[in-house]
Amino acid sequence: MSALDKYIVTDHDVLVIGAGGAGLRAAIEASGHGARTAVICKSLLGKAHTVMAEGGMAAAMGNVDDRDNWEVHFSDTMRGGGYLNNATMAEHHAREAPARVRELEAWGAVFDRTKDGKILQRNFGGHRYPRLAHVGDRTGLEMIRTLQDHGVHQGLDIFMEMTVVALLTNAGRVVGALGYDRERGRMRVWRAGAVVLATGGIGKAFRITSNSWEYTGDGQSLAYHAGAALMDMEFVQFHPTGMVWPPSVRGILVTEGVRGEGGVLRNSEGRRFMFDDIPELYKNQVAKDEEEGWRYVCGDKHAQRPPELLTRDHVARCINREIKAGRGSPHGGVFLDIGWIKEKLPNAREHIKKKLPSMYHQFMQLAGVDITTEAMEVGPTTHYVMGGVRVDGDTQMSNVPGLFAAGEVAAGLHGANRLGGNSLSDLIVFGQRAGEHAAKFAKSAPNREVDLAQVEAETRRALESFDRPNGENPYAIQHDLQDTMQDLVGIVRTQSEMELALEKIAALNARAAKAGVAGHREYNPGWHTAIDLRNLLTVSEAVTRCAIERKESRGAQFREDFPNKSDECSKYNNVVRKAADGSMILERQPIPALRADLKAIIEKMK
């Protein structure tokens, strides 16, 4: 008889938390190495965020332009990331992505094809050559379905609609997780030799976001409270093109693929304002006029990209500037026009519907706009977090033994700014690595004893909001936090506003401690929101502290009070951890010198 009787307890070698691209790829790999593998996810299988990815996955296969290779991909990723990237990860990613993409095909993915029968690749911001393998504008669906359908035949134990609320540790090593099932609200314990976090991002900390309810920073927060370091949390990507109207769809993503297919940005005066501001780093890589930009879109190898295909941080800021200068669209965005290509293509309407079918439907159904004839209204939306759990670049293990992280929850690959398409490839490259190393680690970790006191304490914490049926509504606290982050730690940042944000976060923490929920534990979204609050508040504090500490503008971080890059700041990553007294401490972690051959590659590609 064990005191764990109150809990549903299961045993595994490797426990994967998250069933997006990273989690499923990790689980397939771990199970391939003979580990008894479980996967937990908050939603039904196949519904994770990955399903929403549109544009494609980046891999230097050179199918469309044979000048592409891993070295170009590596240097594009580093340049895009403001050179704060973990170079080991950027190298693995660039080298291994092509094999991981082909593997998806062997598992049943059906990619769009080139004329000569290979996997088709498309242009995307910051990638020098057409590099994104894709299926129309539903690439994420193809990835998740392929991995899911392949995975269920690998003997994975899948726990759907269950949420992990704490990682369990024993003598400093991770030995499992505690969580609840949504259906009944029963508490469960998963014991395991190694845990892989693959829980995605933090977008729900902001008001305007392309992210779903799942993106409450759970993985980052779970890791942090278990003693892991979080890195680069100041770098939150604001995607330049989200829907702005009608209000209820504000933030929903408009894929960069629209611009990849020739879509152009204009202000209310009809001007292609992106031509007005070309950053120094890219000045040799941008079309000199609209005509050259269109030739690039059509695949002319001698043409340079249109400025709409510069990196996301830059495009988002240009849009922001136009709106603030009063040159925006009626509902506070700018115009994104793909319909204009009818001047160039006789069958433009059919072409657009074929290349961008879900965008066509999204605008038709939700906004009543026909994108083949009318311009879309778009504006920046919170999209992705580059920062996350700090991991070893080879194994994906955090500083807590037995705790691995892969995908959006992990930091390193993207540095200060992620290139579009580099996330889906990230998921499969580092999902594979995390799965392999977690399986190996689990073999050497026979002792999986959990600490009952810890389980009980964490359970009490998870349930305490039920003791306050008249406590404050958790939704109200969540909304106030989203407003705080959006307004004070958003796309343009300053010292005083962020200091105010820290004060507000402290006050929100106090309110969260008094939040209450009514009703029962079965399928109770109010309760779930109350639990999410701690995660959201933890990551929000980390973002804000790191953003204050970095007194420069680089990649996704733009500071009005420090509008330029600083040499000093190029030498370190910000890292936060939980101190013994429970407070958050911040350290600068020096960036190691780049290996000589990698340095040479970057020089060569400048």
Next chain:
Amino acid sequence: MSSAPAGTTSTETRIMNFRVWRGDANGGAFVEYSVEVTPGMVVLDCIHKIQAEQAQDLACRWNCKAGKCGSCSAEINGKPSLMCMTRMDTLPKDETVMVEPMQAFPILRDLVTDVSWNYEVKKKIKPFKPRAPDNADGTWTTYQVDVERAQEFRKCIECFLCQDVCHVLRDHHKHDEFIGPRFLVFTAALEMNPLDTEDRIADLKKRDGIGYCNIGKCCTKVCPEHITITDNAIIPLKERVVDEFYDPITRLFRMFKG
């Protein structure tokens, strides 16, 4: 240029009444709520508003809010629909909006049903089995025209609305004998993948119950991905079955088609 978006959405704010089914496996009833509806709102927005302001514990599923994940399936005024893609201004203005869970699956709570049967069905279908690679580097050579059919079926977001509307499951509860339109589409995607070498025809006839389908096309009508489930997936599969076995409905269909 600066063409202002036409936006067919109405601009007025109004109060609308809802009847939302609340309950669990033991039973339940419709509960009335009224919601202030602003321009562009979809049914899911209203459900969220009710959740945030009036009924914290109202259960529903959703993720993407953009018609991409297939989580928010329900029946709106009796029609199986995605809540996130049903704009309020497409519903009759002066009538109460009825929202209830899918009927073809067991109720868990409120708008949430137990769809686990679907996952079990899928597991039984023989997985993808590619031919040996065409090229020395382990890749295949296939052309766009060859993959287009399979790509149509792979647009499926697994919302299970087609399963919900299919009378074989909804009214006759043949869950043990019939895999339903979703998994006929899934099987068709595998069978029509140019690389696949597996044979699923005998399973379709004997285990999957393809013969139960009378080609009424209700499934095609509700599919939010506009997959031509019946014409492009089910009928060709039925024809393959006929080529190996006998199926009266397909024979009839062929006769009508001339």
